[in-house]
Amino acid sequence: MNKVKVGVLGYGIIGQRLCDGVTLMGDMELVGVANRTPNLSIRALKERGMPYDLYMADPQYADAFAEAGVPVSGTVEDLINTCDILLDATPAGVGAENKKLCEKLGKPCIFQGGEKNDVADVFFHGCANYEKGLGKHFLKLTSCNTTGLIRAVDCLDRECGGVERVAITIIRRVADPGDYHRGLTNALKIDKAPSHQAVDLMTIMPHVEATGILVHTPVTHGHIITVTAQGKDKITKEMALEAFKKHDRIRVVRISEGFQGNASFFRYARDLGNNRADMYEIGLWEDSIVEYGDQIMFAIYIPQEAVTIPETLDGVRAALCMQDTMEEATKKTNDYLGMGKWK
Numbered sequence: 230m231n232k233v234k235v236g237v238l239g240y241g242i243i244g245q246r247l248c249d250g251v252t253l254m255g256d257m258e259l260v261g262v263a264n265r266t267p268n269l270s271i272r273a274l275k276e277r278g279m280p281y282d283l284y285m286a287d288p289q290y291a292d293a294f295a296e297a298g299v300p301v302s303g304t305v306e307d308l309i310n311t312c313d314i315l316l317d318a319t320p321a322g323v324g325a326e327n328k329k330l331c332e333k334l335g336k337p338c339i340f341q342g343g344e345k346n347d348v349a350d351v352f353f354h355g356c357a358n359y360e361k362g363l364g365k366h367f368l369k370l371t372s373c374n375t376t377g378l379i380r381a382v383d384c385l386d387r388e389c390g391g392v393e394r395v396a397i398t399i400i401r402r403v404a405d406p407g408d409y410h411r412g413l414t415n416a417l418k419i420d421k422a423p424s425h426q427a428v429d430l431m432t433i434m435p436h437v438e439a440t441g442i443l444v445h446t447p448v449t450h451g452h453i454i455t456v457t458a459q460g461k462d463k464i465t466k467e468m469a470l471e472a473f474k475k476h477d478r479i480r481v482v483r484i485s486e487g488f489q490g491n492a493s494f495f496r497y498a499r500d501l502g503n504n505r506a507d508m509y510e511i512g513l514w515e516d517s518i519v520e521y522g523d524q525i526m527f528a529i530y531i532p533q534e535a536v537t538i539p540e541t542l543d544g545v546r547a548a549l550c551m552q553d554t555m556e557e558a559t560k561k562t563n564d565y566l567g568m569g570k571w572k
Contacts, residue, residue: 236312244318267297284308342372355543359555362547373533377511388472391461397441451491477569507535
C-alpha cells in the first residue's frame, strides 16, 4: 500500500503533535516539518537525533540554523513539492500566506483553528461534518475548545434522537504551559457573549441553536466546559451516559476515582506515560451528568494541546478521499492512535 505523504508547516505546540500523530498512522508517511527559526522545540528535536527531516520556512534564518547546528533538508517549497498534503500549524495569519504557496504548487492543506474561516473551502470537524470535506483542497479545523465541545454535542445528537439547542460555559486556561505572554494572576476575565465556540458549533452543526460564555482562568493545563443541552425528545442521564461511553474520543470518569479537575487529567496522562502528557480524548465526568427539566447538563475537560490531532488526521482522510464516510475514517484514525483502548 502506498502511504500518503504528509508535511507539517510549523513546529510549535500543535506542529509537534501533528508530526507524532502522522507517524502513528499506518497509511501515512511524514515527509518532514518546516519551521521559520531554530526555536526551543527545534533545538530539542536536534538533541533527540532529528527523527524528522527539517525544512527551512524562511531563508533569512539560514545562519541561525547553522549556528545552532541544526541540519536542514531543503526549503519549504521542497517539502510541499514532495508531499501529497500539508498540515499547517503556524501562528495565526501565517497560514494564509502558506495557502498561497500551496495553491501555487497545487497541493491541498489543512489549517488549525487560529486561522480565519475564509482560508478554507470547509470549516471541518471529523465527527460532525466529515463528508463535507471529501475531496476539498483546503480545510480548517475548529479550535481546541470547539473540537471537544462538538464531539460531545454531536455524540448526543447522533445517539439520543437529535439536539436542538445548547448553552455552554467555558472555563478557559489562559495560556499553554511555557507561555509568558499572558499574565493573569489571582484574577478571572470574562469575554463578551456569545463565545466564538458557540458560534462555531452552529457553523458546523447548523441545526443546533447555541450560545455561551467564556471565562479566562490563570491555569495552563486544559479547559473545562459545562454544557446544557436540549434534545428534540427528552435525553435522560442513562441515555447520555450510554452514548458517551461508546464514543472512543470521550473518556468517561468519576470524581471518586480521583479525577477532581483539570490537573488530575494532566497527571493521569503523564502517569500513563503519554508523550508530553498528551490526551487525544476529552474527559467527561459521569458525576456531572444531571437532568434539569427537559434538559441534560454535563461537564467536559479539554486537553488543549492534543485534542485537535485526531480531527486533523480525519481531515487528511477526507481531503484525499481515503475513506468515504465518517465512521470509516474516524475508526482508522482512532485505531492508529490507540483511542478507546482503555475500555
